[in-house]
Every structure is written in structure tokens, then in C-alpha cells.
Amino acid sequence: MEFKSKDFTDAKRVLKIRGLTVGLAGRPKADPVLRGIDLDIRAGETHCLVGESGSGKSVTSLTAMGLLPKDALEIQGGSIDLEGIEITQAKPAQMRALRARRIAMIFQEPMTALNPVLRVGEQIEEVLNMHSDLSRAEAKARTIDMMEQVHLPDVERIYAAFPHQLSGGQRQRIMIAMALILDPDLLIADEPTTALDVTTQLQILKLISEMQERHGTAVLFITHDMGVVAEIADTVSVMQKGRIVESAPIRQLLTAPKEDYTRKLLQAVPNLDPRAPRAPAEARDVITVDGLEMTYGGGGFFRASQGVRAAQEVNFTIQPGRTLGIVGESGSGKSTVARAIMRLIDPTAGKVTVAGTEIAQLSRRQLQPHRKHFQIVFQDPYRSLNPRWTVARSLCEGPINFGTSRADAMEHAAELMELVDLPRDALDRYPHQFSGGQRQRIAIARAVAMKPDLLVADEAVSALDVSVQAQVLDLLDDVQEKFGIAMLFITHDLRVAAQICDEVLVMQKGVVVEHGLAGEVLAAPRHDYTRNLIEAAPGRHWDFANFRALDRTPPVTGATL
Amino acid sequence: MTQIPSSRHSAFQVVTGLFSVPKAMRIGVGPTIAAVILVAIVLAAVLAPYYVPYNPLEMNAMARLKPPSDDFLLGTDPYGRDIFSRVVTGGRVSLLIGVGAAVVSVAVGLLIGLVAGYFRLADSIIMRIMDSLMAIPAILLAIALVALNGPSVTSVIIAITVPEVPRVVRLVRSVVLTAREEPYVEAAIALGSSMPKVLLQHLMPNTFAPLIVQGTYICASAILIEAILSFLGAGVSTEIPTWGNIMAEGRSYFQIKPGLIFWPGLMLSLCILAINLLGDTARDILDPRMKKREV
Numbered sequence: 001m002e003f004k005s006k007d008f009t010d011a012k013r014v015l016k017i018r019g020l021t022v023g024l025a026g027r028p029k030a031d032p033v034l035r036g037i038d039l040d041i042r043a044g045e046t047h048c049l050v051g052e053s054g055s056g057k058s059v060t061s062l063t064a065m066g067l068l069p070k071d072a073l074e075i076q077g078g079s080i081d082l083e084g085i086e087i088t089q090a091k092p093a094q095m096r097a098l099r100a101r102r103i104a105m106i107f108q109e110p111m112t113a114l115n116p117v118l119r120v121g122e123q124i125e126e127v128l129n130m131h132s133d134l135s136r137a138e139a140k141a142r143t144i145d146m147m148e149q150v151h152l153p154d155v156e157r158i159y160a161a162f163p164h165q166l167s168g169g170q171r172q173r174i175m176i177a178m179a180l181i182l183d184p185d186l187l188i189a190d191e192p193t194t195a196l197d198v199t200t201q202l203q204i205l206k207l208i209s210e211m212q213e214r215h216g217t218a219v220l221f222i223t224h225d226m227g228v229v230a231e232i233a234d235t236v237s238v239m240q241k242g243r244i245v246e247s248a249p250i251r252q253l254l255t256a257p258k259e260d261y262t263r264k265l266l267q268a269v270p271n272l273d274p275r276a277p278r279a280p281a282e283a284r285d286v287i288t289v290d291g292l293e294m295t296y297g298g299g300g301f302f303r304a305s306q307g308v309r310a311a312q313e314v315n316f317t318i319q320p321g322r323t324l325g326i327v328g329e330s331g332s333g334k335s336t337v338a339r340a341i342m343r344l345i346d347p348t349a350g351k352v353t354v355a356g357t358e359i360a361q362l363s364r365r366q367l368q369p370h371r372k373h374f375q376i377v378f379q380d381p382y383r384s385l386n387p388r389w390t391v392a393r394s395l396c397e398g399p400i401n402f403g404t405s406r407a408d409a410m411e412h413a414a415e416l417m418e419l420v421d422l423p424r425d426a427l428d429r430y431p432h433q434f435s436g437g438q439r440q441r442i443a444i445a446r447a448v449a450m451k452p453d454l455l456v457a458d459e460a461v462s463a464l465d466v467s468v469q470a471q472v473l474d475l476l477d478d479v480q481e482k483f484g485i486a487m488l489f490i491t492h493d494l495r496v497a498a499q500i501c502d503e504v505l506v507m508q509k510g511v512v513v514e515h516g517l518a519g520e521v522l523a524a525p526r527h528d529y530t531r532n533l534i535e536a537a538p539g540r541h542w543d544f545a546n547f548r549a550l551d552r553t554p555p556v557t558g559a560t561l
Numbered sequence: 562m563t564q565i566p567s568s569r570h571s572a573f574q575v576v577t578g579l580f581s582v583p584k585a586m587r588i589g590v591g592p593t594i595a596a597v598i599l600v601a602i603v604l605a606a607v608l609a610p611y612y613v614p615y616n617p618l619e620m621n622a623m624a625r626l627k628p629p630s631d632d633f634l635l636g637t638d639p640y641g642r643d644i645f646s647r648v649v650t651g652g653r654v655s656l657l658i659g660v661g662a663a664v665v666s667v668a669v670g671l672l673i674g675l676v677a678g679y680f681r682l683a684d685s686i687i688m689r690i691m692d693s694l695m696a697i698p699a700i701l702l703a704i705a706l707v708a709l710n711g712p713s714v715t716s717v718i719i720a721i722t723v724p725e726v727p728r729v730v731r732l733v734r735s736v737v738l739t740a741r742e743e744p745y746v747e748a749a750i751a752l753g754s755s756m757p758k759v760l761l762q763h764l765m766p767n768t769f770a771p772l773i774v775q776g777t778y779i780c781a782s783a784i785l786i787e788a789i790l791s792f793l794g795a796g797v798s799t800e801i802p803t804w805g806n807i808m809a810e811g812r813s814y815f816q817i818k819p820g821l822i823f824w825p826g827l828m829l830s831l832c833i834l835a836i837n838l839l840g841d842t843a844r845d846i847l848d849p850r851m852k853k854r855e856v
Contacts, residue, residue, distance in 0.1 A: 342747075342751055344747050344750065344751065364756075368753055368755070369753075371751060371752065371753035372753060374751075375751060375752070376747075376748065376751050378744040378747070378748065379744075380744060383743055383744045383745060384744040384745050384748055385745055385748075386745045386749075386763055387745075388766050397749065397752050397754060398752035398753060398754075401752060401753040401754050401755070401758075402753060443748070446748065446752070450752065450753075
């Protein structure tokens with residue numbers, strides 16, 4: 001794999017951070033949030049700051065922008081030197097002048113960073129009006145030029161559009177245009193592509209590096225995604241618990257990491273090399289989905305409308321102990337399929353047979369006794385457990401519904417806690433006392449408590465840090481092996497799909513475009529869309545866990561974006 | 562992996578915990594004073610029969626319109642009844658109506674709101690009915706009920722409750738509509754929990770916090786409406802002293818005896834102010850947005 005390898009030793013130093021310590025406001029004795037950060041970024045360099053959630057990446061960037069929440073955090077020591085200006089001592093007025101002109105920032109969620117009631121063109125222009133003396137006409141011309149530079153189509157129309165009328169990728173382009181219009185020396189990008197689909201992500205990453213080349217901007221890029229790092233970084237700093245544990249050029253970091261933590265972090269990154277499919281079981285299929293279709297809306301009262309066809313003609317079967325993955329971008333209909341199978345929504349057509357019973361057409365009441373055969377684990381571990389209930393009560397809810405006595409259910413709950421590697425005495429605690437990964441384990445335990453034949457995992461590891469993600473995937477694997485559960489795994493992440501799925505089904509705009517063994521689909525995709533997806537996966541040629549390039553790179557030919 | 566923080570404190574809780582501020586200080590001076598005033602008024606009203614110096618209904622032709630003295634703390638009214646005894650006793654009915662209307666409105670509204678929020682079909686029907694109920698003015702309804710059934714506490718409570726229920730229904734319905742999208746509710750459905758179980762055990766607790774706040778506002782407004790109704794003569798029977806009744810009777814002697822209106826008016830204003838202040842405080846503490854900011 002090609003890494004960036006430009007030498008920056010002669011380039012001008014844009015940002016120099018030394019011994020930066022940030023702590024809770026008014027509490028000098030409490031544990032600091034940042035403990036002595038050192039960081040250098042030179043003109044034209046892309047420096048990636050990686051780390052898991054809570055490691056202090058975002059606090060570092062907010063400190064550099066002078067945007068620390070006043071009542072909560074304060075700088076307790078160290079210096080931030082932006083081309084000779086000491087930011088830690090700067091007054092608010094000085095800081096305002098610096099922002100936009102010398103230092104600019106883009107955020108993860110462009111929808112919330114843009115003002116919903118102003119036209120996007122005006123929002124870009126406002127930056128010029130505040131920080132320059134350009135006349136109205138000049139400002140508009142400059143804005144239009146900048147919007148063209150970030151490759152927005154039909155610029156005149158988009159200039160007059162409101163944020164909600166644009167796609168996520170277009171909104172992020174607007175943010176980039178806004179950030180770069182005054183030609184700042186430093187651009188801070190805080191997870192700018194995390195909320196985007198992989199193909200859009202690739203385009204935005206390309207755009208950032210193109211703009212960087214054109215303007216010679218230094219970029220501080222914050223991300224948790226090692227794949228993105230491998231694609232764009234010149235140099236990398238790895239953060240853990242408010243410290244920078246390792247800082248090195250990209251190739252050196254990925255091939256020969258010095259610190260244990262960096263190794264651990266890299267080893268947790270699943271690679272795109274698909275697992276060997278497990279032998280098909282002799283037993284009959286756990287689930288058969290036949291012509292499943294889901295149309296939202298439509299058939300209006302006054303005039304018949306087409307409705308949105310969220311899923312159509314979905315067919316598959318899963319055998320005990322095997323995993324089928326549904327992959328696709330947002331809006332592809334993958335979650336619709338999961339929810340229709342769980343009968344959280346009622347499919348408009350088709351058959352779903354679970355454990356020998358046709359469930360798609362049953363009424364809610366008729367369905368009740370069959371619910372125990374299929375269970376679901378959701379994406380967001382913070383919302384999938386009732387915050388008012390103890391873990392024990394959550395774990396017992398299902399079994400009690402199906403006639404288990406409270407005492408038996410409690411006993412079983414204790415066993416389940418051990419199964420998911422949590423202490424028994426945690427049963428009396430409430431969800432907020434657990435971390436995200438632990439909550440996801442509890443959610444899995446709750447599903448397994450029903451002894452289901454089918455487990456649907458709807459983006460079940462997408463909200464977790466990579467190291468936690470690896471543990472939860474291992475747990476799912478364990479559970480599956482122990483109980484021979486069939487699993488339907490919904491994900492947008494091809495790496496995760498490669499690690500856990502025997503078979504993969506690729507969906508695009510509600511239609512299944514490809515279906516086959518994971519090895520075949522990921523190694524030799526037949527459909528253009530699948531190829532695009534694989535092509536867009538950042539860092540796909542690198543085997544992070546083994547610190548080397550992948551031997552077997554999926555042969556991708558003829559794919560265009 | 563297996564270590565679990567015993568409990569997570571927000572920065573705010575940690576900071577306040579450090580200095581061990583007394584609880585009263587933590588909710589602010591205003592609400593503390595409001596709580597003290599309200600408790601005093603409630604105790605004074607509830608315990609009135611045990612300490613008032615005179616029977617509030619007993620007339621005394623010898624002691625008409627007396628100024629405040631050692632015998633009559635706040636003086637007497639045109640029938641020689643002790644104003645102090647009447648004002649504190651009058652609080653009993655006023656508070657009873659306030660609390661009664663709040664409890665009935667919240668209970669009925671909660672029940673209807675849960676159904677409206679959970680069942681799509683029922684929703685559109687219920688909400689149209691609620692819209693029409695909201696159009697009925699409490700005072701006209703009260704006058705009609707009193708005309709039909711004669712003056713009574715029940716009539717007044719019904720009259721106040723009818724237009725309040727739709728507001729509660731809307732509130733409960735909106736909470737249920739948001740909460741039912743939560744994954745934990747969907748998980749409960751997937752676990753085979755029956756509809757009443759999902760509704761009562763998972764969804765209903767989400768409505769408690771906003772209902773407590775709404776309840777205090779209803780209580781305050783009910784006390785005020787009761788006073789207005791009594792003042793207009795459409796409320797509780799004039800024989801029973803309530804703040805509104807006392808003021809209504811005092812109207813004609815207002816110029817020679819301002820205390821007839823001043824004292825019950827003061828009690829009424831203080832009471833409503835205190836309840837509203839406490840409602841605001843409850844809202845600030847219970848509002849999920851405030852909570853999020855703390856965490």
C-alpha cells in the first residue's frame with residue numbers, strides 16, 4: 001500500500017503545542033483531561049490524531065481553537081503557538097480574529113454545524129463579511145469560486161439552498177468551503193467523515209487533500225478510523241487517556257509501532273480479508289425469507305401515491321450456527337429488512353419463516369408466542385436498555401413473559417452475566433453505571449436469555465470503539481458457537497462483515513444487488529456497486545493487525561466513482 | 562472489562578458534593594422560600610379547626626366590622642365573624658379544589674394520553690375530541706354545572722378539570738410518541754412483553770417528570786379559577802368560606818374594611834406564586850434537556 005512519505009522537516013511550522021494540560025475548571029487537583037500534550041504540524045502536512053472515545057482528541061482540537069467550554073474545562077499549563085502567536089493567553093477578541101483567518105475547523109455533523117434557516121451561500125459569505133473588507137459583489141464572486149473549488153454541482157442553485165435540501169456529503173463540502181475561504185494556515189477536521197457513507201467519505205477525503213495541496217494548508221485530522229489514517233496521514237499521534245503515547249510518520253507507525261497501546265489498537269482493527277465460511281449444517285434452515293417487501297406510505301386517502309419502496313424482493317435463508325451479513329450504505333434498506341423480520345414493522349408483502357412458523361402475516365397477538373425464537377441487538381447501547389430498570393430486571397423480562405418463574409429467571413440472569421463476562425453482583429446496577437461496551441454485552445445477554453434460534457444484530461458494534469468492537473464480536477462468535485444460533489448481521493462496515501459473516505448480501509436502494517459467500521462477494525465482487533463499496537473502504541490494502549500489506553488484495557477492476 | 566465504576570457523577574454533582582452545600586441552597590433561595598410559604602399555608606389550612614379562636618361560621622351581632630385587636634387578630638366582617646378564622650379555614654376548600662383538580666386532570670389525562678400515544682387509530686379520534694373539549698371555557702362550564710346541580714366542590718372540580726385534561730393528554734401523548742421509538746421499547750416488544758406491560762412499565766414512567774410539573778401549574782390555576790368562580794357566585798356554596806367567597810362578600814365593605822379583601826387576596830397570591838415557583842424549579846430539575854447538560 002502507498003503511504004504518503006513527503007518530508008516536512010524544512011516546511012514552516014504552523015502549530016506548536018508544548019506540555020498542554022487541560023483540566024476541570026476550578027479544580028486544579030482533579031485528574032486532568034489532557035496531560036502534557038506535545039504536537040507539531042508543519043505547512044502542507046496532514047497530522048492525524050487517533051484514539052478511542054474519551055482519549056482527549058476533541059479536547060485537544062477545541063483547545064487549539066480556543067473553544068473550550070468555559071465553565072467545564074480550563075487550560076492549566078503549557079503553550080500553543082500558532083505561527084508565533086500564543087493562543088493560551090489570547091483574549092476572546094484576538095481569538096475571534098485568528099479563527100477563520102489563520103485556523104479553521106470542520107465538524108462531524110455538518111447538519112448541526114450549519115444554520116438551518118440561512119441559505120448556505122449566505123453562510124459562506126458571512127465569513128467574508130466578518131473578516132474582510134470585500135464588497136458585496138466581490139464576496140459573492142469569491143463564494144461562488146470557492147463552492148466550485150469544492151466541486152459542488154450546479155453552484156448557483158446550491159448557493160440559494162438551505163442545509164436540509166443538501167445531502168450529507170454536499171453539506172460537508174459547504175463546511176469545507178466555509179473553513180477554507182479565508183485561506184487559513186491550519187485546518188482542524190474533527191471526525192469530518194464519520195457520519196458519511198464510505199463512498200462519500202472517500203470523496204471528502206480526496207477533496208480535503210486536494211484543497212490542502214492547492215493552498216498549502218496544514219491539517220490536524222481527528223479520527224478513530226485507522227483505515228482513514230492510512231489513507232491520508234503524513235504523521236500520526238496516538239492518544240490514550242489524555243496523553244500522546246506515540247507519534248510517528250505513518251509508515252513507521254503502521255509497520256513498526258513502538259508502544260503496546262498502539263499495537264493493541266492496530267490489532268483490534270478487523271481486516272478486509274473474509275473469514276473462511278463454516279461448513280453448512282445438516283439441520284434445516286432457521287429462517288427463510290421469501291420475497292420480502294416493505295413499502296412506506298403510498299395508497300393515500302385522497303390520491304394514490306407510490307410510496308417509498310424501502311425493500312423489495314429480498315430472499316435468503318440462514319442455517320443454524322451460520323451468519324448472514326447484510327451490507328449497504330444508509331438508505332439501502334438493510335435496517336428495514338431487520339425490523340421487518342423482527343416484526344417491529346409489518347412487511348407489506350412476502351414470507352418470513354422462523355423455526356418453522358410463517359410470521360410475516362401473523363397478527364401481533366398471534367405472534368406473541370413465537371417471539372422467543374428471534375431476538376435483536378440494537379446499535380445504540382445507551383438507548384437499548386431501559387434506564388430506569390436494573391440489569392436484573394431487564395434480563396428477566398423476556399423469560400418471565402414466557403412463563404419462567406422469577407427465581408429461575410434471576411438464576412439464569414446470573415449465569416448470563418458470567419457468559420458475557422460481567423460480574424454477577426452487577427445485576428443490581430442501572431445501565432448508566434456501565435460503559436458502552438458493557439451495555440452492549442448486557443443487551444446481548446438479554447437477547448440470549450430467550451434461547452433464540454435467530455439473533456438479529458442491527459449495527460450492533462457500529463457505535464463502539466475498535467478494541468471494544470473486537471471483544472463484542474468475539475462474544476457474539478462465542479454465543480453463536482455455544483448455542484448454535486443463526487445470526488443476521490446488519491452492518492455498513494465491510495471490515496466487520498468480513499470478520500464475522502459466512503455469507504454476505506449487498507443491498508442498494510432497497511434492492512439486493514449481490515448475494516453469496518463472504519469470500520466470493522468480498523474477493524471477487526460481480527456487481528459494480530459492491531466493487532465501489534470495497535474500493536471506497538479506506539486502508540483496504542493494509543492488514544493492520546499484522547502490520548503489513550494484505551497478501552490477497554481483493555481484485556477490483558473497472559470500478560469508477 | 563469487568564471493572565465497573567460504582568457510580569458516575571457529573572462534574573456538577575462532584576462540585577456541589579465537595580462543599581456539601583445544604584440541600585436548600587442547592588435548589589436556590591427563591592424556591593426554598595416558596596416551599597416554606599407553601600408548607601405554612603397548607604399546615605395553617607389543614608390544622609385550622611384545631612387552633613382557630615372562633616367558629617368561622619358563627620355570627621356575632623355585637624362585634625360587627627371590629628378593627629384588629631387582641632380578641633380579633635384581623636378584625637371582624639359585617640356579620641361579626643372573625644376574619645382570621647375565616648381566611649385560614651377558607652384555605653381548606655381552595656387547596657382541596659386545587660389539589661383535587663390537579664390529581665383528577667393528571668390521572669384522567671394520563672390514561673387517555675397513553676392510549677392516544679400508543680394506538681394510532683384511537684389517536685386521531687381522541688385528539689379531535691380533546692380539541693373540542695379545549696374550546697370549552699372553564700368559567701362558563703362551571704356556571705352551567707352550578708346552575709344544573711347546585712353549588713358544590715365536585716361541580717367546581719369537574720368544571721376546572723374538563724378543559725385541563727386535553728392539555729395533559731397532549732403532553733402524555735407527545736412523551737409516549739417519542740419514547741416508543743426508543744430501542745429499549747422495541748426490545749421489550751421483541752422480548753414478547755404484552756401491550757399493557759410495555760405501556761405501563763416502559764412508557765408510563767417517562768411521563769412522570771413532565772406530569773409533576775404540569776400538575777403544579779394545574780393546581781395553581783385551579784385555585785385561581787375557584788376564587789374567580791366563588792367571586793362570581795358560581796362556585797362553592799356561599800356558606801362555606803373560601804378565599805373567593807370571602808372576597809366576594811367583602812366587596813361591598815371594601816372601602817371601610819380593606820382587610821376583607823386584602824387578607825384572602827394575599828393568601829391566594831402567595832399560594833399561587835409559591836406553587837408556580839416550585840413548578841418551575843421542578844421543571845428545571847426534571848427537564849431531560851437540563852439533565853443532559855449536566856451529564
